[in-house]
Amino acid sequence: MECTVRSQTGFDLLELGGEVDLQFSHKLRETILGSLKTGNPLLIDMAKVSYIDSSGIASLVEGFQTAKTSKLQYGLLNISNAAMQVLTLTRLDKIFDLHSSTDQFKQKLQ
């Protein structure tokens, strides 16, 4: 799993890639919650996610809830087919704020 946070103007971008499963989901959770602690909105780029299981999805949901409580924008960007398949199965595609470009997310920040 690759999981890197890059600071952008007005928000943090988390680039997520590879296989997100039980072995790595705790690292994803720590990264998401650590980023949200800084008080910045968070956008998670999921274009390179080749596999994600329910433990990875749980980390994304925890981030979603934390952001909501902290009144921070939180979105998912460029979701790969593999990840979208799991979001659809769990009906979370209707819950998360999904984006196809960073500009779309930036508009929500204004």
Place this chain on the structure above:
Amino acid sequence: MTAAQKLLVFQFPACAEQMGCLRQKLREALAPCGQSDTVVNNMVLAVSEACTNIIQHAYGQSDKGDIVLEVEWQNGKPGCNVTGSLVFRLTDFARHKTCAEEMRSRPLDEIRPGGLGCHIINEVMDEVVLRDRESGKGNVLELRKRL
């Protein structure tokens, strides 16, 4: 494929580090079935979720052991509108007796982390049967996907 054909028998230690290897073995075993990527991905995900449940809940923190995954193709009965079924049988040797309640899906309108694995298994598979091992400790989970 013949009437009943064993596609894979794989025994591995029940730990998170093994899950990548499990998925690879499973994909290789399912390749001759000629199913779409979506169907294969869903089955791999569901079996992986079942293994995760065994690691986290059957063995948990205080127990250690293996999981045996058997994959079998079974032809459909004559007159039946399905070609056949893939059966995924997961055997563990844990002290904990898994009960049917633990395999139930939770309501998806509760937006909270956790508890989605059983929903995925039940959504992807056509039959989920849990039973005790016939001899000794452990559980057998049988997942069936009709194709």
